[in-house]
Structure formats: structure tokens, C-alpha cells
Amino acid sequence: MKINVLVAEIGSTTTVVNAFNGIYDNCPVFVGQGQAPTTVGNGDVNIGLRMAIKDLSENLGIEDYMRYDELMSTSSAAGGLRMTVHGLVYDMTVRAAKEGALGAGANLHMITAGKMRKTDLNKLIEINPNIILIAGGVDYGERDTALYNAELISQLNLEIPVIYAGNVENQEEIREIFKDTKAQLYIVENVYPKIDQLNIEPTRKIIQEVFEEHIIHAPGMGKVREMVKGPIMPTPGAVMLGAKLLKEELGDVLVIDVGGATTDIHSVTEGSDEVNRLLISPEPISKRTVEGDLGVYVNLKNIVDRIGLDDLAYKLNIGTEELAMLVKSHKPIPASDIEKRFIEELTLEAVITAVKRHAGKFRYLYGPNGKKTIAEGKDLTNIRYIVGTGGALTRLPNRVEIMKRIASSNKGNELLPNKEAQILVDNNYIMASLGVLSEKYPEAATKLLKNSLGID
Incomplete structure (x- = not known):
């Protein structure tokens, strides 16, 4: 065969x-x-x-x-794709660069805003990232911060690829700064070319290309x-490609991956016109967030603490001593009914918490003219499909019911998916594989993904 x-x-x-x-x-x-x-x-x-x-x-x-x-x-x-990001203003160029890195599948180990300090440089050396991303300044705007940071990083003479995605006016000087260093330099379009305009796709693309080119240097x-x-790509980046396939085929989509160490959320949606008119800052169409404290194996204790031992024992209808044994002897793959119920409660907490951190919300400002409504963060109200992938949401008995609880958890001001969103499960647990497959065989990958989700 x-x-x-x-x-x-x-x-x-x-x-x-x-x-x-x-x-x-x-x-x-x-x-x-x-x-x-x-x-x-x-x-x-x-x-x-x-x-x-x-x-x-x-x-x-x-x-x-x-x-x-x-x-x-x-x-x-x-350690996957380890990156550091260095920009100008945290809510503007830094956030844009961060979105580009996360969307490409990176694990961000350091983020700085403004001019870097000696302690920042020491931390950068300690992290030893796979890629360093420098941004800062809208096109034809502020120039000095990105150049200052580039000078400091170049003086370290690290054999680490550097991507510059800042003010276009700095590109020639950036080339000069890194000309005689060990770092291989990549220059891409500005991630934040104008106020309130994100341009993160070129950065995502070059990050994945650099990762593939330099992966042989990773331990x-x-x-x-x-x-x-x-092709080789970071696993989270491949999941994002799978989410984009679904967006093109089905409509706005939210993908949830609850793992042993983290919970990753991927959304691909423009949001609603109503909310977009109220947004105080732009959001990317494709967004990924990583919750490093929400894992149902490595970080299980974090979630148990979030729920509380007494509340968790009550939900499972067991005593605290039995619960303590479950926590102490937890396994990567639950076997017994009570072990599965235990992991389901943890998965529910991880899902609700991670999606709420990913999503935006309405805020109300009060002034002389009365109450004003604004929106901040990612709008998920137009999501048509919620997809579960990863070990927990493809194997647990009540995985569909867990994802249905997202809509009912809304406190009223949160930009969460509504109850009409359809729940789908990546039954074959192949979404990441199909993301990388889609780079060369997009039609085949789309058919395989729909089949795994039980869609004709």
C-alpha cells in the first residue's frame, strides 16, 4: 500500500x-x-x-x-516558534506586531513598548528566541524608537533572524544597521501603516517562511x-490556515483547541457592522490568542484553583478527598467515567475563560451628554460555526455541550457567539494537518476538513 x-x-x-x-x-x-x-x-x-x-x-x-x-x-x-516583539506604543504598533506573530503560530516570550533597556536586552539573550520582530511608527511617522531598538539588538550580534515591520522610512537604515551582523534580516510591509489600520498578513507570511527556513537551527x-x-510550519499556524479554509467555505468561524498545557482560540470574522461602528481600535479579521495558564494536563492545577475545590467536588458529586486523588493522579488521557467528568469540568472552565479573554465587550462611558456605548476587542457576534479540535474537544463525551455553554455564559456586555452558532467537532483530529496540506492541495484539504466535521 x-x-x-x-x-x-x-x-x-x-x-x-x-x-x-x-x-x-x-x-x-x-x-x-x-x-x-x-x-x-x-x-x-x-x-x-x-x-x-x-x-x-x-x-x-x-x-x-x-x-x-x-x-x-x-x-x-x-518549544515551538519562540518570538520576541519590540514596538513603539503598546496599543498600536506593538499590538499589531503581536497579532501578526500569534497568527503565524508563534509563542511570544517577550513584548516591549518604547525604547528598550539593558534589562530588556539581558532578557532577550536569556530567551534566545527563534525570531525577533521589530516594529514601530506609522509610515512617515515616528522613526527614532525602531531605529534605537534595532541598534541595540544589532550590537548583541545574535545569530537570530530579525524581521522589521515598522515605518517604511526606516528600511534603508535598518539594512545598514544589520549589514555586518550575524542576524539575517527580513524586511516586510509595516504592520501598522496608518492610525487604526492593521496590515498583519505580510508579517504572518514572512514569519512562517522564516520559521521553515531556520527550523533546522532549533534544538x-x-x-x-x-x-x-x-512544507513545515508551526502547528498553531497550521490550525489558523484550517480556520481560514472554513471561513471561505462556510462563513465566520471560531476554533477552540484545549490542550494539556494551553488553550488556543482562533477566530476568523469581520464582526458585525453595528459593533464595528463602535470599536475604539481595529481588530484583525484572523485573530489567535494563547492562554498559557489553561491546560487540562500540565496546567491542570491552575484550572482546579480557578473553580475551587469545594465547587468542583459539588459539580462532580464527590467528596473533596476523592477529588484530591483525581488531581494528584491525573492522566494525559482520562479512562474512567469519573476521570472524564473531571476533565470535562476543567475543559468547560478553560473554554469559557479562554473565549472570554479572546472576545471583546461593550463599555459604557458617562459624560455631560449622557451615556455613550463603545466596543473594544474582538467581535464574535457574527460567528456561524464553533469548531472544537485538540484532544479534549474531539474525544470527551460531552464536548458539544461544553461548547454550547459559551453563548449562555454571556453576561450581557460581552461580544460572544450567540446561541444560533452551530457546533462542529474535528472528529478525526486532523485540522492542523489539513492546514499544512492546504498550502499545496487546498481543495483536497477543504473536502477532508468538512468530512471530519461531518459536513456534506
Whole structure:
């Protein structure tokens, strides 16, 4: 048996391989899945990758080593795509740069506004990011801050790619600043070219290109190119591409991925005209947020503390001693009914909290002329589909009911999806794989994604 395309998801702990056939004649089929521990700690992720392919072969009843035409990959191993962002004003160019980085699938380890200090530089060296992003100033506006920060960063002479996405007037000077340094420089359009205008897509695109070009330098990823000849992208960036596919095919979409360490929210929506007229600052059409304190395995204790032991025991109808044992002996994959109920309560708290942090809200200002209504943040009121992906929302028995609770949790002033939004589940847990597949085979990826969601 020969497979058209394999897509590997190389995670921090697990490597998953998904197999697809019928790609070339546009009759795509999801064939099966294999997995194995990621071997990044051994300095060679290819070991885990080969083990996952072997597991897939065994699952499909293939005795000899699996043959395939193409192998693509997403990766969050070795800490994923670590970035730092340095801009001018936090609510303007810094926020625009941050949106571009997050949308590309980055994990932001440092954000600075204004002129950097020595302590900022020390922290930057300690973080040792995969990419440094410098922004600042609208086009033909303030120039000095971005140039100042670029000078300081260049003097560190780090062998780290630098992306400049600030005031267009600075581009030639930025080239001069980094000309004789170890850093490879990439210049892209300004992320914030005019007041209240975001331009983050060019930055997202170049971040993903730089990530793929420099991934071989990440610890443990040096040999990944020996097997993966197709595209490689950060796993969250691949999920965002999957969300964009759904937006084009179905309409405005919200994608929720509850994981062991984080909860990621992806939304693709222009919002409603009514709310847009009230917004005090622009929001990107495609937005991603990452909640690093909301994970149902690594960060389980955080969510338990948010709910409270007594309240959680009451919801589960068990004693606090039994609950304490559940917390102490929690597993990556719940097995018993009570373990599943326990994780469902944690997942519900993670979902509601993460979506509310992602969404905006109405605010009311009172002045001499009475009350004025304004809106700030991302408007999710036009969302037509809420999609659950990731381990928790594709495997838990009450996953649909959990996502339905989003609308009913609205306190009245929050820009959340309404009750009419349809709930969908990525049943095959392949959304990230289909995101990277869509780069080369968009029609096949769309069909496979709709099939996984149970849509004709």
C-alpha cells in the first residue's frame, strides 16, 4: 500500500502522523493515524517520526515499511516558534506586531513598548528566541524608537533572524544597521501603516517562511529535513490556515483547541457592522490568542484553583478527598467515567475563560451628554460555526455541550457567539494537518476538513 501524503505533527511530547490518499485526483480520503513519543530530547526527532510511521503501518496492517509520495509537517517541538516583539506604543504598533506573530503560530516570550533597556536586552539573550520582530511608527511617522531598538539588538550580534515591520522610512537604515551582523534580516510591509489600520498578513507570511527556513537551527530539529521534503510550519499556524479554509467555505468561524498545557482560540470574522461602528481600535479579521495558564494536563492545577475545590467536588458529586486523588493522579488521557467528568469540568472552565479573554465587550462611558456605548476587542457576534479540535474537544463525551455553554455564559456586555452558532467537532483530529496540506492541495484539504466535521 502506498500513501499519497503523510502529514506529521511533531509536538513537544507526541508525534502524530496522518495519512491521506486520493489527493491527486481530488477524491481525498483520511486513511489512518499513527503516533509515538517525540524524541526531541534525543536530539533527533526523526526517531520519533519513524516510530509514528511504523505505528501507522501496523494500524493499517502493512507489514513492510510504509511507502509514501510526500511528507509534510507541523511542529511545536523544542518549544515551538519562540518570538520576541519590540514596538513603539503598546496599543498600536506593538499590538499589531503581536497579532501578526500569534497568527503565524508563534509563542511570544517577550513584548516591549518604547525604547528598550539593558534589562530588556539581558532578557532577550536569556530567551534566545527563534525570531525577533521589530516594529514601530506609522509610515512617515515616528522613526527614532525602531531605529534605537534595532541598534541595540544589532550590537548583541545574535545569530537570530530579525524581521522589521515598522515605518517604511526606516528600511534603508535598518539594512545598514544589520549589514555586518550575524542576524539575517527580513524586511516586510509595516504592520501598522496608518492610525487604526492593521496590515498583519505580510508579517504572518514572512514569519512562517522564516520559521521553515531556520527550523533546522532549533534544538532537536536539526535532522527533520532528512525526511520532510514538503512544507513545515508551526502547528498553531497550521490550525489558523484550517480556520481560514472554513471561513471561505462556510462563513465566520471560531476554533477552540484545549490542550494539556494551553488553550488556543482562533477566530476568523469581520464582526458585525453595528459593533464595528463602535470599536475604539481595529481588530484583525484572523485573530489567535494563547492562554498559557489553561491546560487540562500540565496546567491542570491552575484550572482546579480557578473553580475551587469545594465547587468542583459539588459539580462532580464527590467528596473533596476523592477529588484530591483525581488531581494528584491525573492522566494525559482520562479512562474512567469519573476521570472524564473531571476533565470535562476543567475543559468547560478553560473554554469559557479562554473565549472570554479572546472576545471583546461593550463599555459604557458617562459624560455631560449622557451615556455613550463603545466596543473594544474582538467581535464574535457574527460567528456561524464553533469548531472544537485538540484532544479534549474531539474525544470527551460531552464536548458539544461544553461548547454550547459559551453563548449562555454571556453576561450581557460581552461580544460572544450567540446561541444560533452551530457546533462542529474535528472528529478525526486532523485540522492542523489539513492546514499544512492546504498550502499545496487546498481543495483536497477543504473536502477532508468538512468530512471530519461531518459536513456534506
